[in-house]
Amino acid sequence: MNQSLNYLLRRLGFYFIAAWAALTLNFFIPRLMPGDPAAIIFARFRGKLKPEAINALRETFGLTDEPLLGQYWSYLKSILQGDLGISIAYFPEPVTNIISSALLWTIFLAGFSLIISFSLGTLLGTIIAWKRSGKLDSTLPPVLAFVGAFPYFWLAMVALYIFGFELSWFPLGHAYGDDVTPGFNMPFILSALYHAALPALTMILVSLGGWMLSMRNIMITTLGTDYISFAHAKGLSSRLIMLRYAARNAILPNFTGFGMALGFVLSGALLTEIIFSYPGQGYLLLQAVRAQDFPLMQGLFMTITFAVLAANWMVDIAVLFFDPRTRK
Amino acid sequence: MVAFGLIVFNGCKNKENQNARRGLIIFQESQISWVRNFNPLSPAGAARWPTSAGIYEPLFIYNSMSGEYVPWLALDYKWDKGNKVLEMLIRDGVKWSDGEPFSAEDVAFTFNVKRKHRALDTRDSWGYLKEVIAMSDTIVKFEFKRIYVPGFDALATQSIVAKHIWDKIDDPVKYSNPNPVGTGPYTEIIRFDSQLWELGKNPNYWQKGKPHINKLIFPTYPSNEQVTLALLSGNLDWAGAFIPAVDRVFVSKDTEHHKYWFPLTGHTTFLHTNTQDPILSDVRVRKAISYAIDRELVVKVGMYNYTEPAHVSGVSGPMSKWHSPYLNQREDWTVYDPVKANMLLNDAGFNKDETGLRHTQDGHLLEFDIIIVSGWSDWIRSAQVVSQNLKNVGIKAKVKTYDFGAWISRMQKGEFELAIGWAEKGTTPYALYRGMMSSEYLQPIGETADVNWHRFSVASADSLFREYERTSDQNEITEIIYKLQHLFIEHAPSVPLFAEPSWAECNTKYFKNFPSAENPYATLSPNYAPENLFVLVNVQNR
């Protein structure tokens, strides 16, 4: 167990470095952007640029003329204290307040669809790799690949138009109905699920093929291993071999992909959120970028990065749990 | 999957939002999640619509349709001591929503908060104000440092906050005012979720019997496309969104109830010409560019024919009353006349080569970049048409898009050649012409200038501006504006493209008495505060 602890700590060390790299990038990119946020806000609201007002505003936004390195230190310090600063576009709201609810919705929607898509895709991949001669294997991969070849937002828009607007099977947007009160109550939960259904379905539809193919390919490699031949020779039942011997091993490399995908999905939900007016953080990010709201932008980028890192670490733990070879 | 099935079934029943009709559902600002901020003084403008005109109210409201200031919290005003003192008579009997009486003290307090916190003084009122004093419960005296009559607008349209609440606030700049106390028709926050909030009636509103509707409902919509879908599905009653092909997309789906009104605002969108550019400094080139542009096509392609080509004077629509009677004697420089454009360019010494492109005397290609904000699709489309038009007269113009931040920074610093952009707006054309031709805001290239991005000034205009600022006499004002118009046409400091419309749609299925072309008591667009207060108090349940 010492070995696995060692492994986990080493991974953790790596994630710290990755987090630091992301934070640093996060610090410098906005500062390289042209334009002064205070001036931009004034321009947006057609105010007059009087130096006193600008300076007063810059001060309240925390934009100082301190040397970059000094700013960098205080930036790192405040992040460690959980202070992400004050949003410029939503002034004077602290960034953490803005992000928190958005992050939850994104994690709910993206996590929900990722888990379904991963489980379903892996299951389908297992089955089609096992039943190689079946119709499923010759039709499913190309069909899903073709569906997945469409630009995601394109499919989502068409789906929203057909199923949301024309047929009215699904709501046109938002995370829950206007007639329910957020909280732990059945109407709200049902409403949230109902509102997540169409966005989730579109996300699942485009990502399913990828999971299926990757599982299928690993399964095929696994099916060529000696322990599968040996299991066959043992006269074990098909199902047992497929699940306990083949899929159980083949899923391990896919876990790593799952961790990576979580990052993609969290940030990739951006398009979903825009198309389905879903109150997640992807759209918030786009808005922050457009409004040059550095603190919000940084906060979002940071939370996404941290979520991805945390997810990857959990995947590491899961792999440790599922793959005895990683714990010595 | 079973859950999905249930949900789908459940969904079929609930096509339209039945509960919604207890209130008016409004879209004004693109958002994906609401942040609770009701600070009417907020410098970043981050406060929720309709904080500044709805929860809080100004002293006067300028009605762009009638071109008049309508008394609101104030009843009247008068200039005194050679226009150096402004006195306002404050309405009696107004109460704050918490029941406290409203008085001139609150007005003076509001201005003095802005004086103390300069970050709040976004319109630079204290650049000309010396003192604001409540003379009695109903009289406020504004004392000016210098005579500056146009300053009236900023003072009259300021939203007034309650002294008894705000004098306890340490930092009004950062205060988010979660539970506002105002004088407006709607003041009570009934519900505030990240994707929806509801605003209820002010129990103590001073206009008896108003407002008519119980509450306002604000759902989040991130894009115009979403707004359109919501409008079509009946989930929005009033919106200020741009909808392309609005007759086909929106009206045709329910001609009885789906209404829109895109009236002209009187202002103009310009193709700014940087007059510090050695070539563009030549008025012939600027006018040639203007003649080369087929504004009808620009309006059709870029603006879906929602507006009209720019007037020679740069003002139109409700501002047309300012048009000089002598305009027909002036040059009609905003018509499409490529022949004249070519003539002017030949005249200026830019000759065409065999490919039809023009060159400068020293052999450089006559080419410009038109810079636009990326994502501002109507302008990009317009610029594309302009670019093609200019090509026809031998000028190569490339459309370049920049992020808003980069774009505004280039505009302010004068680092552009051609750009589509707005110009100064005011209640009279004075603001436009001052932005166009005054040396007051002129900055060298590289320095930030908030107006006069094209960097043009003319001395004769400067003296007219000084005259204007000192007078409150209507006849004098009109005369000055005529002269400014003539100067504008003569010098062509920047090229007007098309009149600026406002966007507004409404659904009259549940509500009536929205403004319209037939009943233009105000503009319909919710985007124009405080004018939208007229709508808020006049709309009724059907």
Place this chain on the structure above:
Amino acid sequence: MNNSVISIQNLCVNYITPGDPVKAVNDVSFEIQQGEIFGLVGESGSGKSTVVQAVLRTLPPPAVITGGKVIINNKDILSISNTEVLQYRWKQISIVMQSALNALNPVLTVREQIEDVLKEHSDLKGKAAEDRTKELLSLIDIDVSRLDSYPHQLSGGMRQRVVIAIALALMPPLIIMDEPTTALDVIVEREILAKIIELRKELGFTILFITHDLNLLLEFADRVAIMKNGRLVELDKAQKIRSGGKHDYTQKLIRSLPSASGPREKGLLPKPKSLVLGDQPILEVQNLSKSFYDSGIFNPMSIDVVNNVSFQVFPGEIIGLVGESGSGKSTIAKLITRLIRPTSGDIFLKGSNLKISEARRVPLEYRKQVQMVFQDPFGSLNSVHTVYHHLARPLLRHQLIPEQKLFDYIIEMLETVGLRPGTTFAEKFPHEMSGGERQRVAIARALSLSPDLIIADEPTSMLDVSIRMEILEIFARMRIEKNLTIVFITHDLASARYLADRIIVLQHGSIVEEGIAEDLIQSPKEEYTKQLIKAASPGWLKSLSFNNTKEKDVNHV
């Protein structure tokens, strides 16, 4: 009366290809009698494994059984239903697979893998199943505490024992052992075989034993069948085969490897008439050590692979480095060729170090003088290049031969190592040649630079037994013709005995014993060397398995 456990009649198996099918097994028939050990021998591609997998019907695509019968219990396995196939597997026949090291599911414990079989085929459940599992482990001498271990936690030998335990789980009448010990070290191999023989005596099952190593089989098999190119070429009692057999191929196999003990056979691998060695060692290795580090926060581990090894090699000498896996012999090869850097110690070539030991970049001169022949002839040639390219690149790099003479020189080199005609071989790609031919190319490449020293790292262990001696012959001949110095690295003491002049025995990264080849074989001093010699000599099985019986005494007489 027929007391055959299994009867294979005219079995034919095809591998389907886009063109004509490949006949992997062609009309093979044999019977195995109750209680015997039946050996099936053949080299790679002979079809021996295909036969047994066809019997189990576990051949993966693209194989198809195209004819014959396999009769067990009066039933033809080839014509029963699929469900019946599953039922007869393991109950009637179990198998110990070829690459037994990989036959265990890496994510299941030993217990789970044994119990899966019990659950599937017997009524044993819960406690009863556990008891049976424990019983099986004790049969093969594995501690019960290992029950919940995962395969990767076990050594190669232990994994092999677990696989045997699984094979014994249902006590089927026939157990197939398909190269069960090939991947193991000699001493472990011998121990496991002894265990199998012992268990058979105790439990009385029948064994079909498959191997490429005829000499090994002759130690314990009752009858032996020899396969070549999908056909059975000989089937006879073991004694008869031992005495020479009828078929030429059989004889070739028997002679393929000499014994590590007993008097030296004459005529094998020529040696120079007189071995005159210079006084100045051509290669001197001093206190060479290599450790690999496993960095960790709690327990940084360092594993010493080579530990303070010193030896000298004189010009014209062949020195044999002998050891089992983990002895560090291949690491020494990599250190001398400077594919890896030593942790400490020095390497001197012709008396000078030339910064060889510590430099990150090895002098080109050294690269010319020290060449290497690798174990895997396919892996050491790049499949995208022709033979010509493989020989030309080093020559161009070192600019040894003027370019216009390059082609002739390469052809000459190829013909020297027996690849005739050289022009044909020059244009071939590695995949178009046999293993032996590839290894000859590799030797030609090493020789072409006229190096002072050649390191040959197990040059024959991946080759079929019948051609191993031919490859060793080339080394022996080249030494005589070109006065080469060779460091010959092998796990096989016997081949070292015949090729090398001196032998160094390695264990766990250190030198155990060193001496003139024949002296060391005849009178080993260390116990480990003795064990190695014994394991590589005929009759080892008797000496092992009779340890505890009275026959031990007979042997002493």
Place this chain on the structure above:
Amino acid sequence: MDNNQDSIFTRWIIGILRNRKAITGVVIIFLFIFLAALGPFITQDPTAFLSTPLSPPSWEHWLGTNGQGQDVLAQTISGARQTLLVGFTTGIMVVLIGALIGGISGYYSGRIDDFLSLLINVFLVMPGLPLMVILASWLPPGPATLTGVLVLTGWAWNARVIRSQMMTFRSRDFVSAAIVSGEHNIRIIVLEIMPRMLSLLASSFIGASIYAIGAQVGLEFLGLGDVSTVTWGTNLYWASNDMALLTGSWWNFVPTGLSIAIVSFALTLINFGIDEVTNPRLIAERVWREKIPIDTVVNGITPVVKDHE
């Protein structure tokens, strides 16, 4: 010498060309490249404002006009130019950078590898899309920015795959043999190892191109590209801007969407093909399946087909 009939390249190429999936993909891709190249000569000016906006397909405009009265067919065809250019350029650059960084990291062990693999892993866990959005909005829009942003956020995955394959090749004997014969490291990487990675590099290139086309279209759809140019992404941006869906003018978004899907799908088909050609087991299995009766195929039980010869 390497162009010998039996060279591994030749066999590989022939294998691809004989593979039904791959050849379908290749034909489609070339068709699109051909159209894109010829586009300006065979269609109307895609930027000219020709006709009534949103007019449905007619003889004059085969795919109708868009919200600005521009010809949709012309826009679709010329949109392919920049989209494919950016897509394939990104593909090539991602593979080159991946091969360079992944190759060096995998070939040299030790500190270089520690550093480079850390770099790769950091870029892998960094959320790509937000980074893309931020960078794309910051840099001046256009094909160069798009390519740069896509390469920056996309190289790491390829580098990782190439690194791990490089590591397996690095430990192969033919590399050791080349080292022992005194070959330069760079030469070994380029001449000995890279040719062996051909199919990985090819499928990486294709994978990266698919990613680049998709991500590019997505960014442009968000308005982060240069919307004044004609590309597939901006076509969809304008279609959405003009609310093509709500006006029911399907011809405004279907042609471009379908083109993107067909190109991506064709690339995927090529990758399927490469996968099949490179994996001899898959070929063998496919042939096997084709040649024996389907009802005899059961997992784990060798079929008996007695009349098969």
